[in-house]
Amino acid sequence: MNKKIYLDHAATTPTKIEVVEAMLPYFTEKFGNPSSIYEFSGQNKEAIEESRELVAKAIGANEREIFFTSGGTESDNWAILGIAESYKTKGNHIITTTIEHHAVLHTCEYLEKNGYEVTYLEVDKDGLVNPDDLKDAIKETTILISIMLANNEIGTVQPIEELGAIAKASGVLFHTDAVQGVGHVPIDVNAMHIDLLSISGHKLYGPKGIGALYVRKGIKLKSFIHGGGQEKKRRGGTENVPAIVGFGKAIELAITSMEAESKRQADLRDYLIEQVLEKIPHCRINGHKEYRLPNNANFSFEFIEGESLLIMLDMKDICASSGSACTSGSLDPSHVLLGIGLPHEIAHGSLRISLGDQNTKEEMDYLIESLIVIVARLREMSPLYEDYMKKQAKIER
């Protein structure tokens, strides 16, 4: 094989050609500042509102509830810091989980340093939050629950509707980081009782540097980025028109093809998981078997380390990830894998495969073959495997 086999769509996706084409006129021709008064800029205002409708539609919201941001991270920051500030007279307690993205975790840690109290719910071995734990954690002072819709590493999809109902019954606002979910699983903010929801463009074949925050009508939310009167005075800064247009186009395409693509990718994923588990010993799959993103497979291979595995896959033109893209380069294994109870040495040997709309069964076969060889090779090099084999030999004797 000669071309790259990209299997890291949870890290980022290519921007679709149609999306780039939709964006292009807004760079050079229709480049006006949407806040300007002349007609030339009016078209940009309209383009923004069309995108807003498309984003709203994708999650069952009203377009007036959608605010554009610079990405998933800003959306998470805004939701959490904004609610913390707007509702501080009501309380100072926030509930989240141990397996959130760093955009949520680090924001919560920041709040902890500033007088807020944060409860980090643990998850079970499959990465699921126990609704009873959530119920137990809610107290008088709880102002926000932030639980991600789908995990970016192990792909586990939470029972959001049930969790949302608990939040609602307790009168606590409910935020969900849906960055990995939108375009992959159906979402309806009303049915799921979601008050705030974060989306990112580049995870669904849209451009980078654009995202949105859904804020249910009636919710007080302090501005996070102060400036001009954009986004109904709630988010300052000249609107990123090309990116907003691309985001709208991308989310429209994603929703249109979601049912078919999810099915197709889930089939590939299941084939991959089945084959890997069958052909490679001392291997496990992380995340929930059933409640999982259609495009996510996360394996742990005992006795080997993830980075070596990634580099060897890269040498075979396969792009994948070990834990979150953000954490690679750091020494600690992923907090998500530790969060589901994996021991450090197993967590270090993890591999995340996240599929996209261009991946094929042939690529899965190539990946499986490559994995068999590479895992064997790395085990041959591993002192842990040597020790294990010697122990086994002793036992057999």
Add this chain to the structure above:
Amino acid sequence: MNKKIYLDHAATTPTKIEVVEAMLPYFTEKFGNPSSIYEFSGQNKEAIEESRELVAKAIGANEREIFFTSGGTESDNWAILGIAESYKTKGNHIITTTIEHHAVLHTCEYLEKNGYEVTYLEVDKDGLVNPDDLKDAIKETTILISIMLANNEIGTVQPIEELGAIAKASGVLFHTDAVQGVGHVPIDVNAMHIDLLSISGHKLYGPKGIGALYVRKGIKLKSFIHGGGQEKKRRGGTENVPAIVGFGKAIELAITSMEAESKRQADLRDYLIEQVLEKIPHCRINGHKEYRLPNNANFSFEFIEGESLLIMLDMKDICASSGSACTSGSLDPSHVLLGIGLPHEIAHGSLRISLGDQNTKEEMDYLIESLIVIVARLREMSPLYEDYMKKQAKIER
């Protein structure tokens, strides 16, 4: 004339073709997440670092002092909120001016609601800060001075070097919003004693949704957007690679052509100002005659109102602005024009012309002719003009 005559470059600029071309590969081919480990993403990391160098070079900084943001507004927010937080044990006093952009003003107002004290320095009738006022305003508790390099409405360029020297001598950090200055006037953060500086891509023929904050080495600056380990852990969020690449390209082009373009545009501007003042009675120019952006002309026409003027110009295919783009649509006249002491009724009749690299002398002539007709027409409709003329007639009798 048939094509649009765009004279609102202070609101936003078209993205240069070369810039778009530089960006394009990063949408569809080199789309990888720079934080990923495989080689395919390595090229993106390099592209980001190249841009960082170009941005650093443009202001005489070191590339390690440049942090990418989602635009000028975020840079301003980060600088001010970040310093306020990082240095709160040192003091709670911030000095700025009455004519800053809303990204600075609204951020300062937010801080005022949260226990900080802000001094808003007044400016003189030309929009200049008096260095002595700054000296007088500094006190024990002052932790930050934030004064814009060049004003977005009236184009006045502050004596930044002198103001920076005062800040430095007092041991107070100095931030400047240079969004309108970069690419138009020479900037050197060291010679000018600047500790933090905000830039925005779309004001210098780069893409929207990207900007940078220069942070002098050694300055503590709390993260503003919490998340992954991007930008040396100081600004979370998947890097907007195409925009960063475009920003780098744009700033490089802007700096290369700055000397010649500034001269050319200043000549056009001077011609425009001279002609308008000569040919249209009851008209004044706002901002400093000498210390002004080469591409800015800001007029006040007595007895008429700015929006009508803009719409009539628009009908002649001329795109211009009345006060800042952000404030149009609101009822209050621009705080900048009020800040330089214009009475409300004069402030309402203002027109900002901001030139760009494609504007020509012919366009200036067309603008001048159009203005003569439109201003006369609006005065004919104006009860204020009627009253004025009747008063004059009485005096003459």
Add this chain to the structure above:
Amino acid sequence: MYTKKVMDHFQNPRNMGEIEDASGVGTVGNAKCGDIMRIYLDIEDEIIKDVKFKTFGCGAAVATSSMATELVKGKTVKEAMEVTNKAVMEALDGLPRAKVHCSLLAEEALQAALWDYAKKNGIVIEGLEEPKPFEEHEEEEEEF
């Protein structure tokens, strides 16, 4: 931002100008807020035979005054009293929310002109209230 009708009335304002020795003149608004409207009425036998306006203000201010004059021209004083800001707005196919106050100003200008006419002729028009006195320059000190 503006409807076609608004743009049409802005570009081609109807009845723009002044009437010398008008039966009634009304001026409302102030320069501080950026809108001043003046309406001139020529009334004979309770019929508005002619009407003119002058306006300092935004596109909507011009259009609403133009439309208001159109709506009252040839009407009786009583009918003119029924020309509310809502009627003006509807006739213009709507206004952006931030510009609704312009239509109110047009209504006020009209009523101020009617008041002036009533006062000059010593008559009382039912339902008409005395308009606020017009001050070209701001009363208060500048805040800045």
Add this chain to the structure above:
Amino acid sequence: MYTKKVMDHFQNPRNMGEIEDASGVGTVGNAKCGDIMRIYLDIEDEIIKDVKFKTFGCGAAVATSSMATELVKGKTVKEAMEVTNKAVMEALDGLPRAKVHCSLLAEEALQAALWDYAKKNGIVIEGLEEPKPFEEHEEEEEEF
């Protein structure tokens, strides 16, 4: 991210494997941090006649152990004592800052193997300190 030399040693590690009945074996690191290195030495007449390694760890961990074995192969024990992490890093044309600890681990693994050799043979190698005992699994309780 890695230099060509690092990539070469990762892709084609030198001296990978084990030596049965080695003169000295050293294992350092722990799985918690994601790096374990083991070095086997075959020493005859104070000369390192053969050397092998096994490594669990990242690309840099593999490359530094490979390079460390290359640097000591055929050398005297005394010469081997001079193979520091700096020497390994230099021989690899540098390492990313976050990976410098791998080169330290390689130095430690080598010294642990030499210590084992010295102990088995009841000799003292000048400048050599006793390595920390190797524990495959973490001593402390999991924090999570």
